[in-house]
Amino acid sequence: MRILYAIGSWGLGHAARSLPVLEALQADGHDLTVISSGRALLMLRRELGDRCEFLDWPHFPHTVGRSAAALYARTAVALPAMLRVMTWERQATRTLLRRRRFDRIVSDNRYGVQDPAVPSFHVTNNVRFLAPGRVAVLEWALEAFNYAWFRGLRRVIVPDTPEDALAGDLAHRLRIFPSRLLAYVGLLSPVRARDTGQDLDVFITISGPEPQRSLLERLVRSQLASIPGKVVVTRGRPEGSDVERVGAVDVHDFLGRKHQEEMMNRARVIIGRPGFSTLTSVAEVERKAVFIPTPGQTEQQYLAAFHHARGAIYAAPQARARLADAIDAAVQRSGLTARVKTAEAVRRVVELIRAG
Template identity: 30%
Template sequence: MSSNKRILVAPLNWGLGHATRCIPIIHALKRRGFSPIIASDGAALQLLNKEFPELISLELPSYNIEYSKKGKDFKLKLIKDSPRIIKTIKTEKKAVKQLIEEYNISGIISDNRFGVYNKSVPSIFITHQLKVLSGNTTWFSTKLHEKIIKKFNECWVPDQKGEFNLSGKLGHVDSTIIKTKYIGPLSRFEKKKLPKKYDLMVLLSGPEPQRSILETKLLKLLKDYNGTVLFVKGVVEASITEEKQGLMKIINYLTTQELEEAFNTSDLILSRSGYTTLMDLAKLDKKAFFIPTPGQFEQEYLAERLHKLNIAPSCNQDDFTLEKLNLVSDFKGLSNFEYELNYKKLFSLF
């Protein structure tokens, strides 16, 4: 056991996926006698505060990454924002150095936060992207990412190593100078046999303004849907709000327990093709339809890959119609990997 060593767990606040996939890791740290400390900003920090009100939680500088209204402009916007992001990473590094001293931290787990590491304590970086897709600059963004990850002691990839995997070429590269461990898909959910409540569950997530653009489009289209719908906006607020529109129930967000029940009582899931969502749906053996975030190469690749593998259909945001949901019956759906993670071995670094 660890005699209550404090481990800083810091997910990136970009959509909710980085925060939610840290939930099983935080639970595992607690079970093994560590004292996790949460550090993030914005909705990610808010969500983890609600999940773990008993833990110390600290605010880190915000990267403030926003999407462009047009997906094709996203790369340009990111390049334009990069001086500010680099400045934030430097501020983050200083903040982490202070936190280590102030809270006597023995280890760090950073989910995609580039500045959350320190040479004085073992530092882990979690990512499913050893290859960072960015169109014709993929080689450059991958090299840049590799350079950042090298500053950490280990890189944990939440996927399986072999041919049967979820992340495809994103998490599997021919050679890498990074010390990599494949830890299997991470999900906070369990599959349960529950009676069906909803024909369709819509789960939105991701940065603005694209989350809102898709919300507006789907709410309009779903007025003509013939079936029961649970519409989860993916907006973390002070309290859960709920409204009804015919056979559709609209909710701002759900806690882990409520979301687990919602998934297990829904026939079909309509969502973004974010990697955390894929891991969750695989764990729950769900059928899904994906609409990747416009301009996000990673989500577009994952959706396309699952479509080609006949696992789940997808289309781009502008082309989506309700009729496209009928395609789902011709696809296999996602399935569980039955992967057992040895947390004792994994946490031995601390």
């Protein structure tokens, strides 16, 4: 089959969790055309090389705010641009389909890349967006917005289990979506658990859109000397390939998936943003974690608080994060685990796409 696979560009998370699915589809003999942009597209090119055709399409802006009021204001300002890009994506998809035949369309955070004439799927952990302050009426409207865009799809693929292992209210306790539209497949992580031994005390993975990526890096660098043991840092910049030695710490511009997998398996504690891709990777390797949510990013703040309250991880607000103390607290927590891991989840996704 010829498959059009579109991937969002908010940080690297959507691209990272798409990689095992893309590779499985390639192994299944399908011809892939991949849409993305920015650092996500750069990472996909590095990982997949010339095995896919790539299209560089713009993505809608990612809004964050330091408070609920700031997020509301910035989202209101950005909303017309978001809708324009989503509408443009839909029109560009139709134009592409007039020129070329595709048998399936899969999208991960690219709302406009779908078409009623081609069996279409959307991968998301955000079946419902959470409103700052958890305003019930607004969250109902946000879920209704998603359903309006997704109701023509064959399935919405949710990288979680029906038992609510990871996503919480983002994908569970829904009020509008019919269950027949949702396929809970399990974890989709770019890394796999390996028996490497845990000879690394702390692995710090920095990620996300600017300027918050740089702010987290500044925080980490300012406290590296206070973290005991063996520490490795990745800056999440796929455009770079340098390794800097800071005291006894190796700071990598970027780690490819295999090296990232190695570090996560070797580490006793992982520090990073609680983006859903990082969350699933920590659950895949079943490690302890310190999560520092992006200020003003409602999803990350919710996920960090949700799993902190469950006793699984330690959540540290960026403004008050003391990494050495947070590591000590995280070691006392249970860590993240998963019932259905990536290998089985990928098999389920490929079967859904193949069945159409």
